[in-house]
Amino acid sequence: xxxxxxxxxxxxxxxxxxxxxxxxxxxxxxxxxxxxxxxxxxxxxxxxxxxxxxxxxxxxxxxxxxxxxxxxxxxxxxxxxxxxxxx
Amino acid sequence: xxxxxxxxxxxxxxxxxxxxxxxxxxxxxxxxxxxxxxxxxxxxxxxxxxxxxxxxxxxxxxxxxxxxxxxxxxxxxxxxxxxxxxxxxxxxxxxxxxxxxxxxxxxxxxxxxxxxxxxxxxxxxxxxxxxxxxxxxxxxxxxxxxxxxxxxxxxxxxxxxxxxxxxxxxxxxxxxxxxxxxxxxxxxxxxxxxxxxxxxxxxxxxxxxxxxxxxxxxxxxxxxxxxxxxxxxxxxxxxxxxxxxxxxxxxxxxxxxxxxxxxxxxxxxxxxxxxxxxxxxxxxxxxxxxxxxxxxxxxxxxxxxxxxxxxxxxxxxxxxxxxxxxxxxx
Amino acid sequence: xxxxxxxxxxxxxxxxxxxxxxxxxxxxxxxxxxxxxxxxxxxxxxxxxxxxxxxxxxxxxxxxxxxxxxxxxxxxxxxxxxxxxxxxxxxxxxxxxxxxxxxxxxxxxxxxxxxxxxxxxxxxxxxxxxxxxxxxxxxxxxxxxxxxxxxxxxxxxxxxxxxxxxxxxxxxxxxxxxxxxxxxxxxxxxxxxxxxxxxxxxxxxxxxxxxxxxxxxxxxxxxxxxxxxxxxxxxxxxxxxxxxxxxxxxxxxxxxxxxxxxxxxxxxxxxxxxxxxxxxxxxxxxxxxxxxxxxxxxxxxxxxxxxxxxxxxxxxxxxxxxxxxxxxxxxxxxxxxxxxxxxxxxxxxxxxxxxxxxxxxxxxxxxxxxxxxxxxxxxxxxxxxxxxxxxxxxx
Numbered sequence: 001x002x003x004x005x006x007x008x009x010x011x012x013x014x015x016x017x018x019x020x021x022x023x024x025x026x027x028x029x030x031x032x033x034x035x036x037x038x039x040x041x042x043x044x045x046x047x048x049x050x051x052x053x054x055x056x057x058x059x060x061x062x063x064x065x066x067x068x069x070x071x072x073x074x075x076x077x078x079x080x081x082x083x084x085x086x087x
Numbered sequence: 088x089x090x091x092x093x094x095x096x097x098x099x100x101x102x103x104x105x106x107x108x109x110x111x112x113x114x115x116x117x118x119x120x121x122x123x124x125x126x127x128x129x130x131x132x133x134x135x136x137x138x139x140x141x142x143x144x145x146x147x148x149x150x151x152x153x154x155x156x157x158x159x160x161x162x163x164x165x166x167x168x169x170x171x172x173x174x175x176x177x178x179x180x181x182x183x184x185x186x187x188x189x190x191x192x193x194x195x196x197x198x199x200x201x202x203x204x205x206x207x208x209x210x211x212x213x214x215x216x217x218x219x220x221x222x223x224x225x226x227x228x229x230x231x232x233x234x235x236x237x238x239x240x241x242x243x244x245x246x247x248x249x250x251x252x253x254x255x256x257x258x259x260x261x262x263x264x265x266x267x268x269x270x271x272x273x274x275x276x277x278x279x280x281x282x283x284x285x286x287x288x289x290x291x292x293x294x295x296x297x298x299x300x301x302x303x304x305x306x307x308x309x310x311x312x313x314x315x316x317x318x319x320x321x322x323x324x325x326x327x328x329x330x331x332x333x334x335x336x337x338x339x340x341x342x343x344x345x346x347x348x349x350x351x352x353x354x355x356x357x358x359x360x361x362x363x364x365x366x367x368x369x370x371x372x373x374x375x376x377x378x379x380x381x382x383x384x385x386x387x388x389x390x391x392x393x394x395x396x397x398x399x400x401x402x403x404x405x406x407x408x409x410x411x412x413x414x415x416x417x
Numbered sequence: 418x419x420x421x422x423x424x425x426x427x428x429x430x431x432x433x434x435x436x437x438x439x440x441x442x443x444x445x446x447x448x449x450x451x452x453x454x455x456x457x458x459x460x461x462x463x464x465x466x467x468x469x470x471x472x473x474x475x476x477x478x479x480x481x482x483x484x485x486x487x488x489x490x491x492x493x494x495x496x497x498x499x500x501x502x503x504x505x506x507x508x509x510x511x512x513x514x515x516x517x518x519x520x521x522x523x524x525x526x527x528x529x530x531x532x533x534x535x536x537x538x539x540x541x542x543x544x545x546x547x548x549x550x551x552x553x554x555x556x557x558x559x560x561x562x563x564x565x566x567x568x569x570x571x572x573x574x575x576x577x578x579x580x581x582x583x584x585x586x587x588x589x590x591x592x593x594x595x596x597x598x599x600x601x602x603x604x605x606x607x608x609x610x611x612x613x614x615x616x617x618x619x620x621x622x623x624x625x626x627x628x629x630x631x632x633x634x635x636x637x638x639x640x641x642x643x644x645x646x647x648x649x650x651x652x653x654x655x656x657x658x659x660x661x662x663x664x665x666x667x668x669x670x671x672x673x674x675x676x677x678x679x680x681x682x683x684x685x686x687x688x689x690x691x692x693x694x695x696x697x698x699x700x701x702x703x704x705x706x707x708x709x710x711x712x713x714x715x716x717x718x719x720x721x722x723x724x725x726x727x728x729x730x731x732x733x734x735x736x737x738x739x740x741x742x743x744x745x746x747x748x749x750x751x752x753x754x755x756x757x758x759x760x761x762x763x764x765x766x767x768x769x770x771x772x773x774x775x776x777x778x779x780x781x782x783x784x785x786x787x788x789x790x791x792x793x794x795x796x797x798x799x800x801x802x803x804x805x806x807x808x809x810x811x812x
Contacts, residue, residue, distance in 0.1 A: 017173075018119065019119040019120070020115075020119055021115045021118060021119045022115035022116075022119075023115075040116055042673070043673070043676065044120075044174055044175055044178065044618075044674070044675065047173070047174050047617065047618065047619060048173045048174070048175055050171075051171050051172065051173045051617075054171045055171070060171075064619045144669075150552055150553075150554065151552060152574070157528075158538055160610070160613075160614065161531065161534065161535060161538065161610065162535075163613075164531065164609055164610070164613050165531075165535050168459065169458065169459035169460065169609065169612075169613055170459075171617075172613055172614075172616070172617040173617060174614065174617035174618045174675075177610075177613070177614035177617055177618070178614075178618075178674050178675050178800065179674075181524070181574070181576055181800055181801070182553070182574045183574060183575045183576055183799070183800065183801045183803060184674065184800075184801060186575075186801065187669075187674060187800065187801020187802060187803065188674070188801070190669040190671045190801070190802060191671050191672070191673070191674065191801075191802065193671070194671050195669060195671055196668055196669050196670070196671055196682055196683065196686055197668065197669065198667050198668070198669075199575075199667065199668075199669040199801070199802075199803055200573065200575060200582060200586075200667065200803075201573065201574055201575050202571060202572070202573060203552070203553040203554060203572050203573065203574040204553075204554045204557065204570065204571045204572040205552060205554035205555075205558065205572075207570070207571070208554075208572075211569075211571040214569070214595070215586070218589050218590070218593045218595070221593060238538070239538040240538075242537065242538050242539065242540075242541075243537045243538055243544070243548055243551065246537060246542075246544030246548055247544060247548040247549055295569070295570075296567070297558070297561050297562070297566075297567075297570060298567075406558075
């Protein structure tokens with residue numbers, strides 16, 4: 001899958017999986033921080049995104065701390081998916 | 088939102104579901120996480136939180152907590168065979184998520200508790216508040232109750248014979264004479280303190296008991312009235328938790344005979360659930376203000392004016408009974 | 418107003434089936450956290466638990482409790498309840514009196530029966546025997562019916578602080594005159610629901626937990642039950658009295674649904690409030706039975722809150738490295754352990770802490786010791802920022 005299409009798909013998945021009511025996938029910028037400022041996600045969301053990566057892309061992240069390094073923004077997530085996906 | 092208790096909504100599939108507001112007061116980032124129980128609990132509390140000059144704590148009664156979230160998590164356990172699961176629904180399913188979210192939302196560091204004793208969860212919450220206010224009458228607490236219908240607990244209750252097997256209309260709930268009732272849900276909240284000024288009502292007494300023996304209910308009722316009804320006064324209205332289940336009519340008939348006053352019913356408006364007595368207290372507060380009981384509620388003649396003292400009698404599955412006595416203030 | 422005293426205690430946990438067995442295990446520094454041998458879960462081989470090595474069938478036989486729909490949770494509660502009321506020598510008249518309250522706690526209730534629950538929640542026919550046993554109240558209603566209790570009965574669920582809140586509630590009922598005596602406590606048994614829930618939060622450790630250790634990796638779940646009989650001191654002149662329930666407080670951290678804030682306002686305020694109700698100062702606390710779950714978050718915050726409140730942090734330890742985290746039972750089990758501290762004037766070693774948390778340097782007590790003890794504080798901090806501290810004192 002092309003990077004641009006993957007980014008689009010991932011944004012849709014993030015919105016759906018985390019039930020982000022007031023956010024449209026197309027409004028999420030590729031380099032917008034997911035945590036803190038930007039999208040404002042929290043620690044439970046980071047655990048949920050780890051589950052998302054596992055279920056949709058077959059990526060197994062055992063340590064949530066390692067996970068936070070990957071879950072910086074859409075760009076870092078997509079880069080990691082492209083490198084490590086098994087699905 | 089203005090509520091019209093004169094209008095009657097009918098049930099669908101033997102369920103009376105809540106009408107949810109727009110939740111403008113809850114930021115989307117927080118709202119998205121809330122299961123229905125937490126959502127309606129916070130939704131019912133927000134207008135009071137805005138009104139309160141200060142709040143010293145939250146006391147919530149709920150028999151089951153976030154049932155929708157509970158089944159979501161349970162289904163994941165089965166579906167993914169205990170594999171990698173999302174924690175959100177687990178955290179939201181815990182019954183104290185409602186009071187916890189309220190504390191979080193208001194950054195309130197005061198007393199925060201959740202009572203979960205089935206058909207007496209609300210009554211225990213009220214007793215808790217009464218004890219706190221006895222020690223600190225100047226404090227303000229938000230007391231409330233929440234219970235939701237979810238596919239999960241509806242199915243379990245249906246299998247156990249709690250609900251009507253055939254579809255019914257609310258209008259015929261008391262005339263159908265069959266076993267079972269209809270399901271309901273609500274979130275009800277109150278601001279309470281120890282100060283009569285500007286109060287809508289005063290709670291004179293709350294008592295819960297566990298029994299299936301009518302004689303015990305009758306005796307406890309008489310003791311309750313002796314203890315809590317002020318000398319020389321009478322009960323102007325009995326709000327009865329009769330729910331259309333003919334296995335339970337004997338309790339209500341017995342109480343009506345003892346109290347012998349105008350009687351009104353409310354479960355055709357609400358359906359049945361463990362914390363429905365919270366709705367009855369809310370209703371009593373409405374009736375104190377309007378001094379007029381809607382005709383669809385009346386079982387007997389209208390009460391004589393003024394409606395000053397209201398007794399609520401409710402039971403849950405004929406095994407947990409409660410008496411709540413309220414008097415009008417202002 | 419009469420002081421509120423403890424006249425009976427009962428406990429069952431991974432380190433013993435009775436008070437005496439638990440005490441011996443604590444003295445010896447015994448750890449009851451092992452591989453699962455009875456409970457069927459995918460996690461049986463992956464992580465250790467504080468499992469009580471008695472099957473549900475054995476419990477039913479031992480307790481003569483074969484009523485339809487009785488759950489393991491109810492059986493564990495019954496075991497500890499029966500020990501407590503026998504210990505207090507309550508008569509049948511007293512147990513059934515209208516002024517005897519029962520205040521219990523559970524975060525699992527009958528949901529330990531995950532497969533039956535799934536079936537009953539989803540299928541149209543053939544409901545199991547447990548249809549009315551799933552909720553949290555089912556345990557206390559079972560005890561109420563079995564013992565024909567007629568006073569106030571209540572169930573509290575505030576996650577990990579549940580039974581500490583139950584103890585506090587029972588004491589307040591007596592103080593307010595709504596009860597003359599209160600049997601208070603809590604129970605939880607291992608359940609797929611909680612195992613998977615805590616695992617999804619990544620706070621379970623695959624090794625035996627190390628409370629207050631710099632390298633701690635998370636908690637181990639455990640199961641158990643404990644009950645205490647609370648009475649008014651004026652009513653029990655002839656009885657053996659263990660301790661006074663001298664202080665209690667509940668406060669909210671109001672930071673996050675499942676973790677504590679860095680500043681630890683919740684723990685700080687609950688500890689401070691308990692001191693105030695006990696009318697004692699920080700210097701009067703002889704020992705703290707800490708919440709000490711061995712999660713990164715709890716132990717760091719609890720340590721910080723202790724440093725913030727106490728001029729000199731008293732000796733402290735967590736017993737969760739003996740029993741595992743028993744959730745709804747934790748507050749009550751640890752209250753019983755605090756009472757054992759006072760009764761026998763001894764402190765039990767906290768297990769498995771090799772290196773203290775670097776940021777605080779606080780070390781739990783590591784060796785068994787006899788010492789004069791007057792006031793013991795017991796802390797329980799739960800989800801939703803729910804923080805409760807209890808203080809037990811010598812008479």
